[in-house]
Amino acid sequence: MFLSRPNVAVSIYGGILSKKNLFSLALKMSSKTASASPYFQDVKRLTRSQAKLILGSQDQPSVVSSSRTSATETRKPQISKLKRPHVPVRYESRTTSRPPPKKVLSNSAKPSKPRKATLKFDPEADMKTDDANADKQKDEDFKEKSQAKGWEPVRWKETLDFIREMRKEKDAPVDSMGAEKIGDHDAAPEVFRYHVLLSLLLSSQTKDQVTSAAMMALRNHGCTVDNILKTSDQKIGELIYPVGFWKKKIDYIKRTSQVLKDKYNGDIPATLEGLVKLPGIGPKMAHIIMDVGWNKVTGIGVDTHVHRITNRLKWVKKPTTVPEDTRKGLEDWLPRELWSEVNVLLVGFGQQTCLPVNPRCSECLCKDLCPYGRSALRYGSPKRKEASPKKK
Numbered sequence: 138m139f140l141s142r143p144n145v146a147v148s149i150y151g152g153i154l155s156k157k158n159l160f161s162l163a164l165k166m167s168s169k170t171a172s173a174s175p176y177f178q179d180v181k182r183l184t185r186s187q188a189k190l191i192l193g194s195q196d197q198p199s200v201v202s203s204s205r206t207s208a209t210e211t212r213k214p215q216i217s218k219l220k221r222p223h224v225p226v227r228y229e230s231r232t233t234s235r236p237p238p239k240k241v242l243s244n245s246a247k248p249s250k251p252r253k254a255t256l257k258f259d260p261e262a263d264m265k266t267d268d269a270n271a272d273k274q275k276d277e278d279f280k281e282k283s284q285a286k287g288w289e290p291v292r293w294k295e296t297l298d299f300i301r302e303m304r305k306e307k308d309a310p311v312d313s314m315g316a317e318k319i320g321d322h323d324a325a326p327e328v329f330r331y332h333v334l335l336s337l338l339l340s341s342q343t344k345d346q347v348t349s350a351a352m353m354a355l356r357n358h359g360c361t362v363d364n365i366l367k368t369s370d371q372k373i374g375e376l377i378y379p380v381g382f383w384k385k386k387i388d389y390i391k392r393t394s395q396v397l398k399d400k401y402n403g404d405i406p407a408t409l410e411g412l413v414k415l416p417g418i419g420p421k422m423a424h425i426i427m428d429v430g431w432n433k434v435t436g437i438g439v440d441t442h443v444h445r446i447t448n449r450l451k452w453v454k455k456p457t458t459v460p461e462d463t464r465k466g467l468e469d470w471l472p473r474e475l476w477s478e479v480n481v482l483l484v485g486f487g488q489q490t491c492l493p494v495n496p497r498c499s500e501c502l503c504k505d506l507c508p509y510g511r512s513a514l515r516y517g518s519p520k521r522k523e524a525s526p527k528k529k
């Protein structure tokens with residue numbers, strides 16, 4: 138009664154079936170009969186490959202007979218054998234299988250583009266490079282030595298000796314018209330100190346020649362505290378003109394003179410703190426007044442020349458932009474016994490050789506020791522912009 142599929146095929150068609158017909162019959166039976174007939178609910182659907190396998194086993198066309206029932210039944214397990222065998226997947230740990238992360242290079246660490254090689258041969262350039270390397274090595278040696286005993290500039294003693302040598306004639310404007318030169322040495326000590334104070338007050342933003350002329354005019358007029366307080370502002374203006382900021386300086390002179398009369402009995406303060414409280418007197422002036430007026434060294438007087446030259450010579454640990462920082466930087470290492478000398482020495486050197494613009498490096502004895510000069514002579518101009526406060 139209940140026949141398997143091949144038997145049904147035999148009952149319908151009978152006789153010999155071609156491979157093609159048998160294949161299509163097998164497909165039909167798998168798709169339709171399974172759902173249409175309750176009798177074929179247990180019949181599993183065949184895949185194409187399973188059907189092909191069945192057909193493939195029948196190399197020769199044969200008579201489909203009831204004897205095949207047993208053959209197909211026996212083949213079923215063989216089909217299941219052809220299922221893809223389960224191969225366990227090995228999952229390797231990500232940490233081992235992942236490629237190492239790429240290094241992110243910062244801008245500074247990025248390799249720079251290789252420069253194109255130049256085939257030119259320039260013996261002069263090679264010699265310059267050798268000189269530069271030798272200088273660099275020397276500087277490094279001195280740096281190492283100086284680091285052992287605290288920071289100090291490279292070969293500063295040699296440099297100072299060269300500057301002394303260049304300044305030995307003492308023929309710079311500061312040598313004849315500096316603050317200590319234009320006061321009246323024959324006057325009473327407190328009057329001389331008053332002259333020192335006024336000459337420094339007038340010297341700000343003014344050339345030594347102009348300051349000296351103004352001071353001589355005041356002396357001829359009668360330069361004492363009492364007399365200046367009696368003099369009109371207009372008259373003082375006529376005497377000191379054309380010093381820089383002459384109108385403002387009239388006010389400073391009058392107010393300072395009044396403080397000296399009221400608080401110091403016509404003399405000047407004997408302390409740095411007292412001096413810097415006076416109108417128009419800054420730290421640079423106060424240190425020089427203490428040195429020249431009271432013969433006490435309280436600090437280095439750093440004006441525009443000292444500031445510029447010491448930065449060019451790298452006499453300060455780090456480049457400075459204001460004279461007050463330069464003063465602190467110098468006082469850190471320069472022996473105290475040189476503080477008084479260095480002001481006049483460098484001011485005169487700045488007036489004659491190490492000029493603010495176009496310094497005379499080729500004539501300078503320090504040209505092999507001075508970083509600015511070496512750079513200027515090798516390359517025509519310094520590599521870096523120097524610190525340059527306002528011109529005096």
Ligand code: SF4
Nearest residue numbers: 491498501504507510
């Ligand atoms: S070499 Fe030039 S920059 Fe240096 S100290 Fe001499 S003049 Fe000044």
